Amino acid sequence: MPRPRSLTPDRLAAAALAVIDRDGLPALSMRTVAKELGMSPMGLYRYVADREELEGLVVDRVLNDVDTTPPAADAPWSDRIETMVRRLRDAVARHPEAVPLTLAHRHRAPGGLLWSETVLGILTEAGVDGARRVVALRALHGYVTGAIQLEHLGPLAGPGTTAIAALPEDRFPHLTRTARAAGEVDPDQEFFGGLRLLLRGLDD
Amino acid sequence: MPRPRSLTPDRLAAAALAVIDRDGLPALSMRTVAKELGMSPMGLYRYVADREELEGLVVDRVLNDVDTTPPAADAPWSDRIETMVRRLRDAVARHPEAVPLTLAHRHRAPGGLLWSETVLGILTEAGVDGARRVVALRALHGYVTGAIQLEHLGPLAGPGTTAIAALPEDRFPHLTRTARAAGEVDPDQEFFGGLRLLLRGLDD
DNA sequence: CTCGTAGGCGTACGGCGTACTCTCAACAGG
């Protein structure tokens, strides 16, 4: 009966994400998002309880971009899991500045649950179940979470490598050598190479 | 020649860590650390350039607690790597509130480099080198980083699980079933089970 | 004893999240 709402949670999330993508994560604040929407800072509290909830909406929006339809069932199960992982990684990479948020709120975003559901379906078809399935899902989650984070925080193959290569060679003989070799490995090889290790371990 | 310094960086880090352990990460601020040390807030800036650097000191202190001497060489290489991972996990777990910091600053802490050096030594003895060694180190790093984070953010086996088990069963058939099975898996099994998958994949 | 130097303190500023109060737009009932 009174004045209708002028915003959807999704528009709110979109505005916050726009701020993050444009000005970086530190620029995200209730005030900047309000400005982005042309409203007063306090107006946001009509839609979210606090900043934490706003962040949750942002993460949800990022993860909802992940295609969670099961990949074609004729491919080997490990390829299908790789496809799922690639979709997640690509979606996250579309908003690199939001990476820390994505990981911190991952467990509360429905989009993340859908992804897990699909992955579990593939694992089940591969004959993994019971405690092994629990461990497998967690391992995948852990690897993907950590590896994506590492990529966006400073890849081993990348500028951080040159810093490492400059370390005293006598105290870090392996590390300096490995850092030099890392220059030849591109991020995709690194990421999916590691994933393949995990999948191979799963395939007894 | 003038007045000597009254603080070491390590004492500073210890004070910050004390605040974190006692009152939680959100309580960490330049002001609370200064109070912990009985000095004025601005006094800290004699020792660190900014808050970021203080956080770096804290992480360094946490990671310096990790024993990085190579484990007895007569054990299988995968057991030796497991030992290294366990040491790191234990050290981080000693300061659970600092986990988000630890991961954010991991790449700048000398302690972390020593750990990598030892792990690389083990990998080398196992016959892993070149690009494979790069991928292996990164995969381990990724898994350990992600899995520790997941543990401290809300384990699949744990209270988050009951929330997942309450999801609509028709939309998340595998997830709800797996969540129920997760209750039987303790965190150590989960963590090291996943690590074993990775190590098995490495052992061609 | 003197003096230059650097340690530490206090003040102050701009920005943050958010509690609280007030105004007024938009519809339902007459």
Add this chain to the structure above:
DNA sequence: CCTGTTGAGAGTACGCCGTACGCCTACGAG
């Protein structure tokens, strides 16, 4: 068409935060 109600939205204010800046003072070299 008018009017009363109700919630959307604005404004103000408070107590935090990180930190720039300037002052005072304890110290050790000469």
